Amino acid sequence: MLAANITGAIATLWLLRPWIAAWQLGLWAAVTLTIAGVVAHRRHSTRHRQNGYASLADVRNTGLEGLALGFIWSVVPIVFCPQTAPGVAAGLGIVMAIMMTAAAFTMAPLVLATLGFLLVLGLALIGRLAFEHNFAASAGFSVFCILLVAICISRARGLVALRAAEIALGERDETVSLLLREFEExxxxxxxxxxxxxxxxxxxxxxxxxxxxxxxxxxxxxxxxxxxxxxxxxxxxxxxxxxxxxxxxxxxxxxxxxxxxxxxxxxxxxxxxxxxxxxxxxxxxxxxxxxxxITEQRASADKINRMARYDALTGLPNRLLINETLGRAMAEAEKWGGRCAFMMIDLDRFKAVNDTLGHQIGDRVLSRVSERLAQMMESGTLCGRLGGDEFAVVVPDVKDEDALLHSAQRIIDTLSRPYEVDQQTFYIGASIGIAIGPRDGEDAETLIRSADLALYRSKDAGGGVVHAYEPQLHAQAEERRLLEMALRQALEKGEMHIAYQPVVDAETGNLGGFEALLRWQSTEFGAVSPVKFIPLAEEARLIAPIGAWVLRTACLEAARWPGHVRVAVNVSPDQLQNPHFVTTVASALANSGLSPERLELEVTESVFMHEGLGATKVLERVLDLGVRLSLDDFGTGYSSLGYLSRTRFSTIKIDRSFVQNASRGEREAVAIIRAVVALADSLGMATTAEGVETEAEHRMVQGFGCTKVQGYYFSRPLPVAEARALVQKRYDSRAA
Missing domain, CATH: 3.30.450.20 (PAS domain)
Structure with missing residues (x-):
């Protein structure tokens, strides 16, 4: 329609330029094209109407638009034609006839607009011809106009009926598709x-x-x-x-x-x-x-969602709920001018229990510790487990610091009493660091850090004591400074190496891959635990170069293995906050020649706690390379179902604490593992059971439907030479 108006206006200007003043033609052309442009814009803006129906007001407005176009074009035969020669008038008549014919076809579905345009312009032409006493031409043009109107109405009826049928059929198809999709999916x-x-x-x-x-x-x-x-x-x-x-x-x-x-x-x-x-x-x-x-599914989801705020082993609030409670306590203290306190508790000599008697006994001791803590809490006071052998207590209202220190000492005395587990007696102490807000920190994070520094001082003093935060904690800061300096030079000195722990098929026991585990043998500090130097590397912003080295080394090593063996590399949340991490992964794959599908990156749930930092987008870009993604330690931190549906995980790793609890017959752990396996199956993901240490646990996770297993039952983390030998042995046996 817009093209027809532009073409007709150009033809009219060409015919009238010797006869009509330029300013008159320019004014007419500007008004004509403005009206045509406005009408075309309105048509375009309503062409994607969602429900398929127009309102009565919309239809009436199209009639007004047709009248406006008809009136502006009627200026040509009424005003301009008398000032031209007969030949030019005939040419203008042909242009008008073409315009009317084009309108009858282009605007036929909008019958009011078409009729308004045809009738106004047709009457102007017929009246002009009759005024010049050309009655034969006037009569012929009248017949032409009637035919155009009839064609327009007939075509409009057909088009509108066809469109209405399409809309009705589309709505029915959509309803049927909705029903079938909901029923099947x-x-x-x-x-x-x-x-x-x-x-x-x-x-x-x-x-x-x-x-x-x-x-x-x-x-x-x-x-x-x-x-x-x-x-x-x-x-x-x-x-x-x-x-x-x-x-x-x-x-x-x-x-x-x-x-x-x-x-x-x-x-x-x-x-x-x-x-x-x-x-x-x-x-x-x-x-x-x-x-x-969905009652049963909801119950299973509730159990999984509970893991977001409560520790699976002890049943106490986990780090997330502790942080939220502390945040509320500090807000109340600031509002009313009061004080709150945060106690950080670390068990003494607990590592020896784990190392000598295994994690099963260690977990049972932790359960006993949590029971004693819960029994000591007063109304309004919250205690929870931060992770490992660390616990925390939030005291929302502190009136007497001496009473607070006395309560902390009572906790130490209570936790230091002997524990009877499997007819064995254990003695483990406790150390406590205390920070009082808002004096020692204006927000929850700062207060926790202050309590952590106070705890370092208690541990340095030999444990079994309580210390409140002091502005100067030189011993702890100096130790961390020296460790950080050594860590900065660890790669250059070749002190870092990778151990490889096998991951096998749960059903057949065939080797499927290895998890690459970073180890640090410092010439100054000896063997430094990853639990100690990994957080320090993250805090000192050293995790990016260390992580890149691990990724390159693991890919180069995996490229030497048979094509069916994968390698899994742990990735820190700090690495994913760096947009250049995608380039690091691509470079490691290109330089090693390793196929992307043989590399699996393991991330923890903490990645999704700060999505605003871009970690999720970086993961999506990494996945586009063809790399696989695994969710590590599912259920021990900030578990949520939302990111499972938003992120393309290939594997969910079930934390060893659930495996061990389920092996002891704890129904909640069994229900959680079954729920996680069912959830993974429904999302097309594999499941890896971690910490499998006995044949009974292996058979148990097989029964649950876990696809892969990992743990000391199959192998401890191996040096690179032993890992190569294991791969070659398995490869030779498969070839045989």
């Missing part, structure tokens, strides 16, 4: 349908049974009454039911709407999805949808 159990009064119609037997009613009784009942159950009379509805009522009132489609319902006096959780349905004339006829009972 979401595991829906039944269908439901309502009329436009939101009353249940055509109730299926499965839907009636799910509601605890018979199909005859349920038909005709309001859907909201069926779902509200005994709460219908009281009017106390769940938030999900209010949302459902709003969607039904607004005649809006919805999906994944979860709400509680009561069936036979028992609370169940349902998930509903529906779309509005229309009759043959496009009128609203009600809703048709699907529903499923």
């Amino acid at each position: 979401a595991g829906a159990d039944w269908l439901w349908e309502t009329d436009k009064g939101r009353r249940v119609v055509k109730a299926s037997p499965r839907f009636a049974v799910a509601c605890g009613l018979d199909p005859i009784t349920i038909n005709g009942m309001p859907l909201l009454q069926v779902l509200a159950g005994p709460n219908w009379d009281s009017g106390q509805f769940a938030a999900g039911l209010h949302e459902l009522a709003g969607r039904l009132n607004g005649r809006e489609g919805f999906r994944d709407l979860r709400l509680p319902v009561y069936v036979g006096g028992e609370e169940r959780w349902w998930e509903l999805a529906a779309a509005p349905r229309h009759d043959e004339r496009g009128g609203f006829a009600g809703f048709r949808g699907v529903g499923s009972d």
Whole structure:
């Protein structure tokens, strides 16, 4: 339409330029193209209308637009033609006829706009011809106009009928697709349908049974009454039911709407999805949808979500909940001018228990420690486990520092009493560091750091004591400074090396790959634990070069192995906050010649606690290289289901604490492992059970459906030479 107006305007200007003043032609052309441009813009802005229907006001506006175009073009025969020669007038008549014919075809679906344009311009031409006493031409042009109007109306009817049929068919296809998709993918159990009064119609037997009613009784009942159950009379509805009522009132489609319902006096959780349905004339006829009972899935998800705030081994709050509680306590202290305290507790001599008697005994001792701590807590005071053998206590209101120190000493005395486990007696002490807010820190993070420094001082003093934070803690700071200096030179001195721990197939026991584990043998400090130097490397911003070295070394080593053997490399959250990490991975693969699918990067859940720093985007770019991604230590930190659906993990690693607890018959650990395996299967992910140390544990994780296992039962972390020998041995046996 816009092209026709532009072409016609150019032709008109060309014919009239010798006869009409330039300013008159310019003014007319500007107004004509402005009106045509505005009309074209409105057409373009409404061409993607979602619901397929136009309002009455929209249709009327198109008629006004047609009249406006007709009036501006009628200036040509009425005003301009009298000032031209007969030959030019004939040419202008041809242009007008072409414009009218083009309008009849290009704007045919908008019949009001077309008729307005044709009638105004046609009457102007007919009137001009009659004014010049050219009655034959006037009559012929009248017949031409009538034919164009008839063609326009006929074509408009056909186009509108065809479009209406397409819209209706599309809506039906969308509804059917929604029902099938929800039924097949979401595991829906039944269908439901309502009329436009939101009353249940055509109730299926499965839907009636799910509601605890018979199909005859349920038909005709309001859907909201069926779902509200005994709460219908009281009017106390769940938030999900209010949302459902709003969607039904607004005649809006919805999906994944979860709400509680009561069936036979028992609370169940349902998930509903529906779309509005229309009759043959496009009128609203009600809703048709699907529903499923997700009570069991919700219970499993609740168990997994609980791991986000509670420690699986001890049942105490974990680091996340401790931080949140401390943050609230500090806010209250600042608001009311009070004080709060944070105690950091570290067990003494606990490492010896783990090293000599194994992690199973160590975990049982930790459980006993948590029980003693929980029994000592006063009202309002929270104790939790930070991780490993570290615990914390948040005291929201501190009135007497001496009383606080006395409570800390009482904790040490209580935890230092002997423990009886498996007819063995253990003596483990405790050291405590205390920081008081807001004096020792204006926020939770600073206060925790202050308590940590105080704890270092307690450990340096030999343990078994409590120290409050002091501004000058020289001994601890000096030790960390020296360790950091040594760490900065560790790579240059060749003190770093990698140990490789095998990962095997749970069913066959075949070697599937290795996990690359960084080790530091310092000439000054001896063998430094990764638990000690990895956090220091992150804090000192040394993790990037160290991590890049580990990645290059592991890829070069894995390139020597057979093609089916993979290598897994742990990646720190700090590395993923660096956009250049993607280049590091690509370079390591290119220089080693290792196939991307043979490299697996292991990340922990803490990566997703600071998504604003870009770690998730870096992971997506790494995945685009073809590298596999594993979620390590799932359930021990900030577990959430959201990032599992947003990130393309290939493997979920189940922490060893769950494996060990399940081997002892703890039902909660068994339920959690089953839930994680089921979740991984549904998302197309593999599961690796860590810390498998006995044949019984191996058989147990096989029964749970874990696909891979890793632990001392198969092998400890091996030096590179022994890892090569193991690969060659397995390769030779497979070849044989």
